[in-house]
Amino acid sequence: MSKPIIATTSLAGCFGCHMSVLDIDDRILELFELVEFNKSPINDIKKFTKKCDIGLIEGGCCNSENVHVLKDFREHCKILVSVGECAIMGGLPAMRNGIPIRECLEEAYLNGLTVVGNEERIIPNDPELPMLLDRVFPCHEVVKIDYFLPGCPPRADLIWDALVALISGDEMKLPYEVVKFD
Amino acid sequence: MKAEVKKTIEKYGNDKFRLMDILIDIQKENGYIPGEAITQIAEDFEMSEVDVEQTVSFYHFFSQKPTGKYAIFLNNSVVANMMGRAEVAATFMKELGIKFGEVTPDGSAGLFNTSCIGMNDQEPAAIINNRIFTRLTPFRVKEIVRDIREGKDVDEMNVQDWGDGENSSDLIRSVVSNNIRKIGPVLDRDFTAGQAIEKIIKLKPEEVIEEVKKSNMRGRGGAGFPTGLKWEFCRNAPGEKKYIFCNADEGEPGTFKDRVILTERPRLLFEGMVIAGYAVGASEGIVYVRYEYKYLEQHLEKILQQAREANYLGKNILGKKGFNFDIRIQFGAGAYVCGEESALIESAEGKRGEPRDRPPFPVEKGYHDMPTVVNNVETLCSVVKVILKGGEWYKSFGTNESTGTKLLSISGDCKFPGVYEVVWGFSVNDILDMVGAGKEDVQAVQVGGPSGALISPDEFNRTLGYEDLATGGSLIIIGKNRDILSGIVLNFMDFFIDESCGSCSTCRIVPTLMRNKLNKILNARGTQQDIDDLTEWGKILKASRCGLGQTAGNPILSSLKNFPALYEEKIQKNKSFDSGFDLNAAIKESAKATGRIPNF
Numbered sequence: 148m149s150k151p152i153i154a155t156t157s158l159a160g161c162f163g164c165h166m167s168v169l170d171i172d173d174r175i176l177e178l179f180e181l182v183e184f185n186k187s188p189i190n191d192i193k194k195f196t197k198k199c200d201i202g203l204i205e206g207g208c209c210n211s212e213n214v215h216v217l218k219d220f221r222e223h224c225k226i227l228v229s230v231g232e233c234a235i236m237g238g239l240p241a242m243r244n245g246i247p248i249r250e251c252l253e254e255a256y257l258n259g260l261t262v263v264g265n266e267e268r269i270i271p272n273d274p275e276l277p278m279l280l281d282r283v284f285p286c287h288e289v290v291k292i293d294y295f296l297p298g299c300p301p302r303a304d305l306i307w308d309a310l311v312a313l314i315s316g317d318e319m320k321l322p323y324e325v326v327k328f329d
Numbered sequence: 330m331k332a333e334v335k336k337t338i339e340k341y342g343n344d345k346f347r348l349m350d351i352l353i354d355i356q357k358e359n360g361y362i363p364g365e366a367i368t369q370i371a372e373d374f375e376m377s378e379v380d381v382e383q384t385v386s387f388y389h390f391f392s393q394k395p396t397g398k399y400a401i402f403l404n405n406s407v408v409a410n411m412m413g414r415a416e417v418a419a420t421f422m423k424e425l426g427i428k429f430g431e432v433t434p435d436g437s438a439g440l441f442n443t444s445c446i447g448m449n450d451q452e453p454a455a456i457i458n459n460r461i462f463t464r465l466t467p468f469r470v471k472e473i474v475r476d477i478r479e480g481k482d483v484d485e486m487n488v489q490d491w492g493d494g495e496n497s498s499d500l501i502r503s504v505v506s507n508n509i510r511k512i513g514p515v516l517d518r519d520f521t522a523g524q525a526i527e528k529i530i531k532l533k534p535e536e537v538i539e540e541v542k543k544s545n546m547r548g549r550g551g552a553g554f555p556t557g558l559k560w561e562f563c564r565n566a567p568g569e570k571k572y573i574f575c576n577a578d579e580g581e582p583g584t585f586k587d588r589v590i591l592t593e594r595p596r597l598l599f600e601g602m603v604i605a606g607y608a609v610g611a612s613e614g615i616v617y618v619r620y621e622y623k624y625l626e627q628h629l630e631k632i633l634q635q636a637r638e639a640n641y642l643g644k645n646i647l648g649k650k651g652f653n654f655d656i657r658i659q660f661g662a663g664a665y666v667c668g669e670e671s672a673l674i675e676s677a678e679g680k681r682g683e684p685r686d687r688p689p690f691p692v693e694k695g696y697h698d699m700p701t702v703v704n705n706v707e708t709l710c711s712v713v714k715v716i717l718k719g720g721e722w723y724k725s726f727g728t729n730e731s732t733g734t735k736l737l738s739i740s741g742d743c744k745f746p747g748v749y750e751v752v753w754g755f756s757v758n759d760i761l762d763m764v765g766a767g768k769e770d771v772q773a774v775q776v777g778g779p780s781g782a783l784i785s786p787d788e789f790n791r792t793l794g795y796e797d798l799a800t801g802g803s804l805i806i807i808g809k810n811r812d813i814l815s816g817i818v819l820n821f822m823d824f825f826i827d828e829s830c831g832s833c834s835t836c837r838i839v840p841t842l843m844r845n846k847l848n849k850i851l852n853a854r855g856t857q858q859d860i861d862d863l864t865e866w867g868k869i870l871k872a873s874r875c876g877l878g879q880t881a882g883n884p885i886l887s888s889l890k891n892f893p894a895l896y897e898e899k900i901q902k903n904k905s906f907d908s909g910f911d912l913n914a915a916i917k918e919s920a921k922a923t924g925r926i927p928n929f
Contacts, residue, residue, distance in 0.1 A: 211927075214912055249922035272923045281918045284910065291906045 151200040151314050154224060155187040158213040159240045159283060160206025163300045164231040165189070168203075170303035178307075181314055186223075195223045201313055202227045204292070207237040208284045212277035221290040226313065229292045230306065232299040234285065241283040248281045333358065334369040345374040346697070348384055348679025352391055353620070353660055357459075360400060360439075361392045387681040387830070388662030389443065390620050397432040397439030399477050403455040403465075406445035406582045407775075407820045408740045408805060412452040413466070420467040424474040438477050444665065444824050445582035446621040449740035449805070450508045450747050458483045459623045461505050495592050500627040507589050508747025511763070513734040514718075514726065515597075515710050516750045522596040523641050525716045529607050530649040537608040538564065541712060543720030545732040549707035550576060550668070551777065551801030552876070553731075556708055562692040563609045566700035571611035573602050574696065574703040576673055577618040580665035581778035582824060583803030586736040587706040589748045591618070591625050594710060595632045599656055601709030603641060604716055606654040609702055614656040617673050620663050629658055665828035669875045670703035671695075672830070683830045684875035707736050707802075727753035731794035735802060739764050742771065742808030757789040757798070766806050773813060773892070775805040779821035780880035783813070783887045813888060814895055815851055821884035822847065828877065835870050836878030842866060843885050854909040855900040863889060 157165055165188060169175065184190045185199050202224030208214050221227060232238040243251050252270045256262060286292050296309055305325060312319035337354045341347035348370070355366050362385050371378040385391045390402075403409075403418055422428060425438055432439040448454035451463035460483040462473065476486045484502065491497035492505045509516060529537050542557030563571060575598065579587040590598060602614040618625070633656055636642045646652045659677045661667050667676045671685035674696050695701020704712075711733055715723045724732045731753035737760070740746040744765030751760070757774055761767075768786065775783050776793075777800040784791065784798075791798050807817060822844040829836045843866060846859050867882035889896055901907060913927060920927050 211912065211916060214910075214915075248919045252919075252922050270923050272925050274925070274928070278916045278923075278925065278927060279919045280915045282915075284915070287908070289908050289910045291908065 150181065150183045152183045152185050152197065153187070153201045153203065153310075154185045154195065154199045154220065155189060155203040156205065156216055156220060157188065158204065158206035158216060158234070158286070159209035160231065160233045160238070162188075162205070164203075164205035164234075164306075167231075167298075167300035167303050168306055171307045172303070174307055178310070182310075195219065197223075199224045200226060201310070203230050204228065204234045204286050205230050206233045207240060207286060208280060208289050209240050210277040210279050214280070214284075214289055217286055217289055226293045227286075227290065228294045228296060228309070228313075229286045230296045231301055232297065234292075235287075235295050235297060237283040237285050238299065241285075244282040248279060252279070330363060330365045331369055334366050335373070338370065338373050343373070345376065346678045348374075348381070349659065349662060349676060351679075352385060353662060356391055356662075359395075360397060361395045364393070383681050384679060388620075388664050390663035395432060395436060395439070396441070397436055399438040399457055399483070400441065401438060401455055401457050402441050402443040402446070403429075404444070404446045404448065404453060405442045405820070406449065406452070406824075407817050408449045408583065409445075409452040409454065410816060410820065411741060411808075411811065414453040416467050417453045417455075417465045417470055420470040421474070424471055425477075438474075443621075443663065444827065445580070445584075447579060447585040447588045447619070448505065449583050449585055449738065449803075451506055452740075456621060457486070460484065460486070461503055461624055462486075463504055463506070495628065498628065500631055501592070501625060503624055505588075505592075505624075506747075507593060508745075509589060509593070510739075510745055510747040511749040511751065513750030513752065514714050514723075515707065515734055515736065516590075516594065516748075520594075520597055520600075520713065520717070522600060522636065523639060523647070525600050525713045526603055526607075526641055526647055528716055529604055530647055530652060534564065534608045534610060537604060537716065540720045541608070541715055544715045544723035545720075545729075546708070546711060546715060546723065547731065547795060548705055549711070549735065549801070550705035551581070551799065553795050553799060556704065556712065559692060559702055559704070560605060560608050562690075563611075563700045563702045566693045568700040570613070570697070570699045571609050572696045572699060572701040573605045573609065573611045573614040574670070574673065574677070574691075574701055575602055575614065575616040575706055575709055576668065576670065576703050577616055577622070577706050578661055578668040578673060579706070579801075580619060580668045580828075581780065581801055581803050582821070583738060583740055583775065583778045583805045584801060585738045585740075586748050586802050588622055588625075590706050590710060590736075591622060591629065595629055596636070597710045597713050598706055599633065599636055600641070601704075601712045602656055603646070603654050604712055605702055605704060605709060607652060609700075611702070612653045612655070614654060615659050615677060615696070616656060617659045617661060617667070617677055619667075620661050623660055626658065626660070633658070664830075665824075666830045666875065666877050669877060672875065673703060674701060681830065683832050684877075686874065728792075728794050728796065730796045735793065735800070737793075737800075737802050737804055739804045739806065741775075741804075741806035742766060742811070743806045751793075753794045754792050756792045757784065760793075760804065761789065761806070764806070770809055771806055772809045772811060773807045775803075775807065775817070776800050778803040778805075779824055780876065780883050781887075783807075783817070783884070783891055785891045788891070813892060814847065814899075818884045818888050819844070819847060819851070825877070825881040825884070829881065830877075833873045833878050836873040836881050839866055839870050840881045843882055847885060849907075849909040850896060850899050852909070853899060853901070854907050855896075856904050856907050857900060858906055860889065860896050860900065 186192045186195045202220040229235045256270045367381045371381045453465045454463040496503050546556045547553040644653045664682045666672045667682040669684045672682040676682040691701045737749045831837045867886040870882045873879045
């Protein structure tokens with residue numbers, strides 16, 4: 148049997164969840180024995196070259212590019228996993244959700260205390276730039292997500308256990324500490 | 330401002346537990362609660378400003394911004410909508426030139442939404458500066474706005490005829506109608522103040538409790554706890570002082586029976602509280618009345634004063650040595666959750682109306698941590714009749730589990746909306762006949778308000794009572810031409826979301842998620858998955874601390890159970906999943922702000 152193929156991405160996240168993946172320490176060698184990586188910052192493959200089995204998504208969707216990437220992942224991956232608080236609930240970036248987007252942009256580019264030099268008072272509008280969404284969306288509000296790994300970031304062991312369970316097909320152990328409410 | 334606040338604080342005996350009264354006065358005087366007032370109160374009571382502010386921000390009749398010289402609160406309940414609220418609201422907006430939530434530029438009038446104000450049998454209704462305006466029409470709204478422009482006093486604006494009974498008395502002078510349609514043992518006029526007190530002072534408190542226990546009476550607020558048992562628990566609980574609370578915070582949309590009792594039978598209610606006080610060994614009673622009924626204040630105060638003069642209240646009542654009991658009225662300030670007994674007590678102590686953890690129950694640790702009985706208005710009224718005519722007599726009405734009678738507040742699509750006192754054990758069909766609603770015209774009946782059940786014609790043979798359909802007394806009749814999902818269920822969900830105290834994350838979050846799903850289904854983006862999710866997620870709410878949170882999903886769960894076709898016909902059959910996400914909609918504001926034209 149060929150190795151399962153994994154893809155990962157960080158949308159509106161901080162790469163902390165990816166760091167947590169690296170935090171599995173020497174098991175990373177074992178992981179590379181078990182799976183093959185396709186599109187992922189880990190191996191720097193930028194575009195999908197084939198269909199994948201598992202997609203790990205860090206971060207929610209704060210702009211149009213995030214949405215396109217996420218939809219691309221959904222098309223190419225059999226199983227999608229929201230990894231971490233931002234993917235599941237929007238996380239820190241979603242703190243702007245209570246503020247109208249215009250106010251956010253004006254604060255950042257026109258009126259903020261740290262704004263210098265923008266004499267023409269332009270809010271960046273180059274067509275090349277992704278467009279900000281009016282609010283930050285958790286991934287499952289954009290595409291179907293199959294599994295959720297909570298945490299900020301999810302502990303390395305949790306990510307490891309989840310991957311092993313997905314690959315082996317065995318049921319994942321979920322002790323109380325992992326599923327407790329707060 | 331400083332002097333004014335100081336004076337108000339002194340008026341309430343420099344007691345920080347009377348914060349609600351202090352804030353109500355300041356709100357009334359200024360049309361809002363200015364920041365300086367909050368600073369001043371915090372200073373005087375040696376509290377932090379946020380402690381004062383959290384009370385201010387909790388109640389929707391308190392505002393930290395000016396609400397206008399005339400603050401108009403238009404009811405947005407389901408029945409108000411059925412009765413033509415949309416046109417009334419549009420006329421207000423057009424005539425005043427503002428939207429809801431705004432104040433006119435000259436500060437003369439503010440326009441706000443408010444949830445059910447207890448006038449379901451005479452909607453659409455509004456509260457303007459504590460006066461009630463019922464049966465509004467676009468024409469009437471134009472008159473009101475014209476009067477506002479002329480600066481008329483709200484009392485002069487009530488140009489229609491006054492309502493029936495006490496509503497037309499000098500101290501109420503309101504256009505509200507009682508609409509008492511059926512009278513039973515509680516509502517009948519066969520009662521003279523003091524009658525029951527004379528009887529109980531010859532009995533031992535334990536004997537009074539025994540009589541109430543014998544009647545098998547259960548609390549009329551909805552939960553149905555046996556009244557006699559509650560009193561006994563409180564009597565036996567250790568505490569140097571005990572309190573009797575009357576819960577007159579009827580906030581369940583569709584309920585208005587307590588308003589009618591407070592208008593027409595307040596003597597009966599106060600007498601019930603005296604009896605409870607005697608039985609339990611309490612010396613203080615507090616009637617917690619919802620702010621919406623503030624227009625009854627002078628009327629109630631006068632009747633309390635008469636009772637004091639007759640020595641039905643006060644010291645050594647009717648010559649019984651050591652039997653001291655007095656009653657005061659505590660107004661709320663607009664919060665449905667305060668109908669929950671421990672939240673009500675918190676509110677009466679001047680705090681946010683957040684339900685407490687239970688146990689300990691209020692009968693052990695209630696107001697000021699002392700044993701407290703909280704009884705519904707109707708319960709306390711029924712008690713008087715039990716004392717006068719005996720527990721056995723009371724038990725002769727109703728069924729085994731549900732003895733006595735029940736006051737129903739009936740509204741919606743029927744000929745005779747109003748208050749009906751019926752014997753427990755009535756079927757829904759009987760009620761439809763009674764209120765003049767043709768069965769073929771009725772699509773559904775909402776029993777027990779939004780937290781209750783939406784039942785379909787298949788179940789109209791079910792009976793009212795704790796054995797089957799328990800209810801606090803609200804019945805909303807929904808005609809054939811109403812859209813249940815968008816017109817009723819969605820409104821109820823909005824209501825619960827607005828009224829959550831925010832303490833439990835379940836109640837704070839899940840109802841919003843459920844409403845989003847419902848909207849998705851209404852927007853033709855739903856799938857079977859969404860229906861399954863609603864059923865599953867609804868279960869999580871059971872983890873909430875109080876009844877509000879636990880039942881906040883009921884509008885959806887109940888309609889899903891009894892009217893599944895309404896949901897099924899709206900979902901997409903060919904898709905197993907649809908997130909409902911629309912990229913173009915999601916960048917609308919952002920595109921405007923940056924001046925870009927989306928190009929996907």
